Amino acid sequence: ELKVEQNPLFLSMQEGKNYTIYCNYSTTSDRLYWYRQDPGKSLESLFVLLSNGAVKQEGRLMASLDTKARLSTLHITAAVHDLSATYFCAGRNGNKLVFGAGTILRVKS
Amino acid sequence: DTEVTQTPKHLVMGMTNKKSLKCEQHMGHRAMYWYKQKAKKPPELMFVYSYEKLSINESVPSRFSPECPNSSLLNLHLHALQPEDSALYLCASSQPLAWTYNEQFFGPGTRLTVL
Numbered sequence: 001e002l003k004v005e006q007n008p009l010f011l012s013m014q015e016g017k018n019y020t021i022y023c024n025y026s027t028t029s030d031r032l033y034w035y036r037q038d039p040g041k042s043l044e045s046l047f048v049l050l051s052n053g054a055v056k057q058e059g060r061l062m063a064s065l066d067t068k069a070r071l072s073t074l075h076i077t078a079a080v081h082d083l084s085a086t087y088f089c090a091g092r093n094g095n096k097l098v099f100g101a102g103t104i105l106r107v108k109s
Numbered sequence: 110d111t112e113v114t115q116t117p118k119h120l121v122m123g124m125t126n127k128k129s130l131k132c133e134q135h136m137g138h139r140a141m142y143w144y145k146q147k148a149k150k151p152p153e154l155m156f157v158y159s160y161e162k163l164s165i166n167e168s169v170p171s172r173f174s175p176e177c178p179n180s181s182l183l184n185l186h187l188h189a190l191q192p193e194d195s196a197l198y199l200c201a202s203s204q205p206l207a208w209t210y211n212e213q214f215f216g217p218g219t220r221l222t223v224l
Contacts, residue, residue, distance in 0.1 A: 031211075033212060033213075035215075040220075041217070041218075042199060042215045042216060042217045042218050043152070043199070043201075043215040044215075045212050045213070045214065045215075048212045088151055088152075094165075094206065095140060095157050095159060095164060095165060095206050096154055096157065096165060097152075097154065097213060099151035099152055100151065101150075101151060102149075102150075102151050
């Protein structure tokens with residue numbers, strides 16, 4: 001059974017600094033997803049990572065995947081306030097997404 | 110059109126009521142999903158439809174009854190719910206499993222309150 005663990009669960013960030021969220025998964029997952037959720041809103045797809053060594057970047061966010069270590073990271077560069085949200089990683093088990101617990105990001109001025 | 114729509118946005122119902130949640134997508138996706146999300150928790154999968162057939166039921170109580178009338182529509186029929194069923198109900202759709210990019214696109218959700 002696929003299990004997905006994220007850490008940290010809460011991240012208080014200062015504007016302008018860099019941070020990383022880690023996502024470990026327990027068994028083979030042929031895709032790794034990152035989603036963002038704003039309070040009271042739905043989930044927005046950020047990245048889909050398909051293969052070992054995959055790296056994708058969008059603005060201040062960069063996601064990478066190491067399938068051998070069963071680890072994905074979401075790197076935040078020079079945090080800004082509008083990045084405050086909850087970020088979920090998810091692995092795939094057949095037609096099911098298995099989500100991590102989520103990381104709450106808060107950016108302080 | 111890259112949108113999943115859900116109605117209603119908010120629903121308040123009593124424990125004896127019958128109501129339905131609706132979800133629609135026009136992206137040509139052949140897999141559709143219902144999730145339940147409690148506050149500060151990740152979404153929990155409830156049901157998966159693949160090519161309009163129910164393929165996964167995550168041991169959901171029978172007071173929740175899904176229906177997929179066609180490839181664009183997904184309903185969730187609710188009957189005799191309990192207060193602990195209050196949550197955000199999210200619908201999602203994706204390309205079939207075998208497609209390379211079968212990321213799930215989520216609708217805005219229905220905020221359900223059971224009194």
